Amino acid sequence: LVEMLQSLIAPKKVRQFDDIFFDGEDKEAVAFALLAKLFLQGISGNVPTATGASGPRILGKLTPANRMLSGARTSSAQVSQSP
Numbered sequence: 329l330v331e332m333l334q335s336l337i338a339p340k341k342v343r344q345f346d347d348i349f350f351d352g353e354d355k356e357a358v359a360f361a362l363l364a365k366l367f368l369q370g371i372s373g374n375v376p377t378a379t380g381a382s383g384p385r386i387l388g389k390l391t392p393a394n395r396m397l398s399g400a401r402t403s404s405a406q407v408s409q410s411p
Contacts, residue, residue, distance in 0.1 A: 363387055 334342045345352045366373040372384030 330342055330344075345355075350358070363373050367386060367388035367390070370386060373387035374381055374385045376383055376385075
């Protein structure tokens with residue numbers, strides 16, 4: 329595919345994402361980090377013309393950790409389990 333594209337746009341060069349930006353394996357993590365940053369800043373993270381939304385929307389939700397489990401380590405005996 330890359331060779332086909334290269335032949336279609338010659339003499340311009342086809343460049344790999346990894347060569348210009350960062351390792352392509354990290355794209356998903358970077359995308360989620362960006363969405364989290366936008367959420368925390370109160371900035372919309374959607375593109376209404378692409379998603380069909382009626383307007384800009386702040387995406388995501390902040391879910392605090394469970395206080396009982398977020399402090400010191402608890403043993404399994406301290407955490408009650410439902411039958």
